Amino acid sequence: MTARGDDAAPVGDDAAPVAAAAGREGILRQRARDLAQARETASADTVPLLPFEVGGERYAVEVIRVHQVLDARFVDPLLGAPRGVVGAIMARSRPVPVFDLRHLLGLEGGGLVDLVRVILVDDEGDLFGFAVESVSPTIEVPATELRPAQAGPFRWMAPGPIAVLDPARLGVGGGEGG
Amino acid sequence: MSDVFEQVWPIFEAETREQAQAIAAGVIDLERPGASDRAGPLLRVAHTMKGSAASVGALDIERAAHAIEDVLALAEDGRGLPPHAVEAVLRAAAAIEGSLCGDARGRIPDLERVVGELEDGGASGGGAGPGGRAPTAAGAPGPADLDALSEDVAALSTSDPAARAARAGRARAAAERLAAGLRGHAAELASRLARSAAELEAGGADVAKAIARAAADLVELRGALAPAPAHEPAEPHRDGGGARRADERSIRVDAARVDAIAADVDQLVVGVSRRERRGRDLQRVEQALREAARLLQRGLAEAGVKEDGLPRSLADGLDRLRSIGADFGRHARELRRESDRERVFAHGLRDALLDLRMVPAQTVLGPLRATVRELAAKLGKEVTLHLSGGEVRLDRRVLEELKAPLMHLVRNALDHGIEAAAARRSAGKPAAATLEIRVEPHKDHVVFTVRDDGAGLAPERLRVAAVQRGIVSAAEAARLTDQEAAQLAFQPGVSTAAEITALSGRGVGLDVVAEAARRLGGAVSVAFEHGRGTAFTLEAPLAIAGSTGFLFRAGGGLGILPADAVERVLLVSPSAIGTVAGQATVEVDGAPVPFSSMAQALGTTGGLTGAGATVALLVASGGRRVALAVDEVLGEQAIVVSSLGRRLASARHIAGAAALDDGRVVAVLQPAHLLGVGRLRQAEKEAPRVRIVVADDSLTTRTTAKSILEIAGFEVLPAADGEEALALARDPGCELVVADIQMPRLDGLALTRRLKGDPRLARVPVVLVTSLDSAEDRAAGLKAGADAYVVKRDVQRGKLLELVRQLLPA
Numbered sequence: 001m002t003a004r005g006d007d008a009a010p011v012g013d014d015a016a017p018v019a020a021a022a023g024r025e026g027i028l029r030q031r032a033r034d035l036a037q038a039r040e041t042a043s044a045d046t047v048p049l050l051p052f053e054v055g056g057e058r059y060a061v062e063v064i065r066v067h068q069v070l071d072a073r074f075v076d077p078l079l080g081a082p083r084g085v086v087g088a089i090m091a092r093s094r095p096v097p098v099f100d101l102r103h104l105l106g107l108e109g110g111g112l113v114d115l116v117r118v119i120l121v122d123d124e125g126d127l128f129g130f131a132v133e134s135v136s137p138t139i140e141v142p143a144t145e146l147r148p149a150q151a152g153p154f155r156w157m158a159p160g161p162i163a164v165l166d167p168a169r170l171g172v173g174g175g176e177g178g
Numbered sequence: 179m180s181d182v183f184e185q186v187w188p189i190f191e192a193e194t195r196e197q198a199q200a201i202a203a204g205v206i207d208l209e210r211p212g213a214s215d216r217a218g219p220l221l222r223v224a225h226t227m228k229g230s231a232a233s234v235g236a237l238d239i240e241r242a243a244h245a246i247e248d249v250l251a252l253a254e255d256g257r258g259l260p261p262h263a264v265e266a267v268l269r270a271a272a273a274i275e276g277s278l279c280g281d282a283r284g285r286i287p288d289l290e291r292v293v294g295e296l297e298d299g300g301a302s303g304g305g306a307g308p309g310g311r312a313p314t315a316a317g318a319p320g321p322a323d324l325d326a327l328s329e330d331v332a333a334l335s336t337s338d339p340a341a342r343a344a345r346a347g348r349a350r351a352a353a354e355r356l357a358a359g360l361r362g363h364a365a366e367l368a369s370r371l372a373r374s375a376a377e378l379e380a381g382g383a384d385v386a387k388a389i390a391r392a393a394a395d396l397v398e399l400r401g402a403l404a405p406a407p408a409h410e411p412a413e414p415h416r417d418g419g420g421a422r423r424a425d426e427r428s429i430r431v432d433a434a435r436v437d438a439i440a441a442d443v444d445q446l447v448v449g450v451s452r453r454e455r456r457g458r459d460l461q462r463v464e465q466a467l468r469e470a471a472r473l474l475q476r477g478l479a480e481a482g483v484k485e486d487g488l489p490r491s492l493a494d495g496l497d498r499l500r501s502i503g504a505d506f507g508r509h510a511r512e513l514r515r516e517s518d519r520e521r522v523f524a525h526g527l528r529d530a531l532l533d534l535r536m537v538p539a540q541t542v543l544g545p546l547r548a549t550v551r552e553l554a555a556k557l558g559k560e561v562t563l564h565l566s567g568g569e570v571r572l573d574r575r576v577l578e579e580l581k582a583p584l585m586h587l588v589r590n591a592l593d594h595g596i597e598a599a600a601a602r603r604s605a606g607k608p609a610a611a612t613l614e615i616r617v618e619p620h621k622d623h624v625v626f627t628v629r630d631d632g633a634g635l636a637p638e639r640l641r642v643a644a645v646q647r648g649i650v651s652a653a654e655a656a657r658l659t660d661q662e663a664a665q666l667a668f669q670p671g672v673s674t675a676a677e678i679t680a681l682s683g684r685g686v687g688l689d690v691v692a693e694a695a696r697r698l699g700g701a702v703s704v705a706f707e708h709g710r711g712t713a714f715t716l717e718a719p720l721a722i723a724g725s726t727g728f729l730f731r732a733g734g735g736l737g738i739l740p741a742d743a744v745e746r747v748l749l750v751s752p753s754a755i756g757t758v759a760g761q762a763t764v765e766v767d768g769a770p771v772p773f774s775s776m777a778q779a780l781g782t783t784g785g786l787t788g789a790g791a792t793v794a795l796l797v798a799s800g801g802r803r804v805a806l807a808v809d810e811v812l813g814e815q816a817i818v819v820s821s822l823g824r825r826l827a828s829a830r831h832i833a834g835a836a837a838l839d840d841g842r843v844v845a846v847l848q849p850a851h852l853l854g855v856g857r858l859r860q861a862e863k864e865a866p867r868v869r870i871v872v873a874d875d876s877l878t879t880r881t882t883a884k885s886i887l888e889i890a891g892f893e894v895l896p897a898a899d900g901e902e903a904l905a906l907a908r909d910p911g912c913e914l915v916v917a918d919i920q921m922p923r924l925d926g927l928a929l930t931r932r933l934k935g936d937p938r939l940a941r942v943p944v945v946l947v948t949s950l951d952s953a954e955d956r957a958a959g960l961k962a963g964a965d966a967y968v969v970k971r972d973v974q975r976g977k978l979l980e981l982v983r984q985l986l987p988a
Contacts (some may be wrong), residue, residue, distance in 0.1 A: 078835065080780035082829050095843045096823070097822045127823060128823055128825050
């Protein structure tokens, strides 16, 4: 970009506000671009993950997909719900279904006895929760160490190994049989 | 002009106006090379405009939009549009906007010129000329010229002198053209602007001043044109009067915002009824206090204490108790009065909002027109579409929900219902098929009918599919009339199609249609006439609103049914339960009504409790009734039914969930489904049948084994060879396989190995049957994994039955 300060600087009488505004806007725009880029590079380096345990196994979900983590005691059972649905919980002032992740993953166990936390995730506006046994503090995993998952409702394999869930693939299709 | 057109016009007008403005605003960017990414969204806008114009029959706009599309497509390669193409698009956009005003009603008077210009713009191909301006037909200046000019003037404030000069050149040319088309003061202003622009184009010394001057001239020019546009009479559609006024009267609001407000209003309505209940609670407290005071008084009297001989503190306490009771009563009455008043307002507000959300059905019928045209062409079928009832207004949310099901019914009709032209001719029917989509209001419901004059359904195929899927037993299927069997098409996995087609797939869809209708509290049905056609009817409420829920406890949990689905509460004594055709019934108004427990109907644990009278809800939907026993009735509550999202959309029983006053979340059940499920469950209860696959290539042996097992109460699926048996065993519900060793295609030993090798089927016991009792056969059978072995002659002697009973889990 050529630095032609004289054009952008206020010159003359009635032109002043127009040109000044244009200059200020230019600066602001550039700043916004720089800021945006800075954030992008930061997020490209590491991916924040929320690890949790269910069925004795450790999994994780990307923090960006998590809407809220709630206490499983607030889950109310739903009469007539299909298997794998532990109930519903109020979030964003509306009821949101809560699934038993063990059922979705084909693991043993049922009931709400040892599920103490509900992780609410947002799948393109479709809010739902899954109940887990425990939630650990967020970890940052370098993006380079994430390998695409080969099977199941997972997005990545993180070192550990920890399978990183893909909420978009959880509980859709094949849930309800005849 | 038809009524439908009248109804849809305001929506079409608003939408098209926005689209035309979006195109005008966006096309200017396309002149610059390298803006190919901006072309895509604009193309879509033009395409949508074309489609909606076609659906309302605004043919001029359709043609113009089509020509615009052609021009915009040139920009996709990133070379930039030539200026005259951009201008042609701008003029076309303006002409389209103009055609929406006043009495034009979508007619573009100079359509040929507009389209001609667009075609010229497109014909010269992509790649902007070197700033040159192709000579265009010397039309009168339109509002687009002024807008283009503003755009150019605004872009003059750039630090790049070359770009500024180019912009200035365009601004000058635009201003000159305006000046030529205008008269008087406006023409003068335009010329002045052209001079300022020329100065900038030449790269004069005082750039900033010249830009400011140009901007000021532009403002003045706009002002001069605004009140009484001094256009040539050739531009009749810029009068704007009527449209302006209409614009001012109506606003376009994002539907999601209306929904959000509506949700809040629903909460408000719930809040009001909650307060009403609080009022009643207070009244009860008042009564309790009075009662307490009375008891105290009576106690004192019984103890022989006279009223005037009371200790002072006791007398005061009694007085205070009475006055607090009276206070409570007063507050309770006030609360009731207030909540009564609030209820009137809240309900009024809700109704008004509901009315805002009512849109004509045409908004979904219109797009179907294009679908039908497209599909018919793809399938090589000739179809005449008749749409009626587009003016019926219904809740936008209902329409949204019905969009996909309707589309599915239309696809189904075109793909499976309507025959190919040759088949139609040989059946003596006109080659062109008729598809009719009708919308009719019926009290607070609306009925959509999709009728084709195709071949009709094949009920026998539906019966077979339903039996294979385990939806009904063979005996039940045989008992169904053809019209009853047709309803099986709405069951999951059952298809009306003979073969899989890319379009509608197989067996996926009509069950989804049924689910959508149920979710809305509606119903779906089908009727057909062999060789004459099929008619699907989809019934849905006109509006979804906050509703009253009937709260009960069943199977250890809380549930809600829409209050209007609960006809009444029955007290059923054990002696009142009878059976009709093996099904438990209770008598209601002299007629037997199917009776079951709610928990059973929902498939949860907990059946009918044995002793004592049972409380049952008489649930009615779509003309059918069922009595469902519950543990406890907890009364009615105003509720807001919320969807539980995509992941529970296919849950059979659950329509959504609602939060109670105390914050608990309770499932809202689907009454229609309870009726259907209730019947099926009872049929199962009547005969808890285990399914057995019997495979034998000999019809005699097969039939013998089949009848022996059927008499013993098992359900038998016969197979003629191993392959068939394997397929049947893979269907859910098969609990045992009886197989002959010698069979074509896949013999008994191979079948056994395949079954035992499949993790899902390994637990299914296999009984091998053979004609000879040979040691080798027996060893081979056991090696393959068979669980038992029986010689054919022993089958009739009860040996088979004995083995089967041993092998099946208790």
